[in-house]
Amino acid sequence: MKLIVPGGWLIILFAGLFISCSNKAEEPYLEPLQKSEVSGNAIWNRITVESSFKNYSEWPKDSGLQPGQSPHGVWHRVFANNSLFDALPVADSTAPEGSLIVKENFDSSKKLGSITVMAKVKGYDPESGDWYWAMFDPEGKVLKEGSPGGCISCHAGMRSNDFVIINPLDMAP
Template identity: 40%
Template sequence: MDEKQAAFIKKRSVSLELAEKMLRKYIIPTVHEERRRGMKKATVGVVSLLCFSLAFFVFFFVLGTQAKMGMERPMVVKADGKALWDYLKKENYARNWNIWPGKNALYPGKEPHGALLTAYVNKVAYDAIKEKRGMFSDGSIIVKENYTADKKLAALTVMYKVKGYNLMVGDWFWAKYLPDGKIAAEGRVDACIQCHSMAKANDYIMIAPLK
């Protein structure tokens, strides 16, 4: 279990404890009081059911509020070339992910990438683009397919944001794959960093402005 997953479980436990405290402080005493007053068993049962339903509503409401306030997502996959490639295959990104908003398939590219490019993004990255946040969230993945002028796939270049991986360059993990999945480069790739540092104000992204 990584740190992000542990943090998620800890926050969920806090929410459960809050709901349990409310149950003990307000709901259970209410049921006992009604019983003491001599309510019929059926009526007490109805009140109990309503009270427990309220407790569960509070629990899930707190969880939802935490998520909206920016609860950290568990890491998608570890920062490793092979693990990332296996994840991309499992996701079937070319079928299940969105193409970068505003970009078509096989749009014109330039060196050091292909003459033609197609950029796919996972949901985390897609949401950041559509909402014009100006920066990607942890877990964002961008897959750029690099094609030759005659539309032959030559390579895939991937950017994956991992919290704490490389603070100096936006926590980006870079990887380059040949079409068969062989790793040509991965990690803190100097050539990638030098080029993308020119777009530091755009979260090191050169495809399009994020705002």
């Protein structure tokens, strides 16, 4: 009996470890995109080929399909990669290099209309938080990329949270 009980606990422990690691294992740890290589196409490749953004994490309070605000979709779903998620909470509310935030934007009938991305690229645009902004159609065609004034001016309302609107970065997810 004494042998069986610890063994049982070990099995539970390993099963627990396996379950808690298996989600994360699907997202590889990648070198941050560099200023010299970043582009809309490089970002699309990163979020669909080198890794799949659908395996990224979601903020528990904002996971799944959520009602969104103009000009983004009526419905949205937001994913953040492990570079950002592993760092949360960040005391100074600054997302680390390599952070990727991907937002799917859906219309009122929940049809995917576009995908908008913020990619933190060291030295890319220090004035605006070093974010590289991109917008894609559902097939990955680049619609906007770089430092579109519209993206920056609206998100600048949350400059104190590193231009991120959805959730405070200095709070645990």
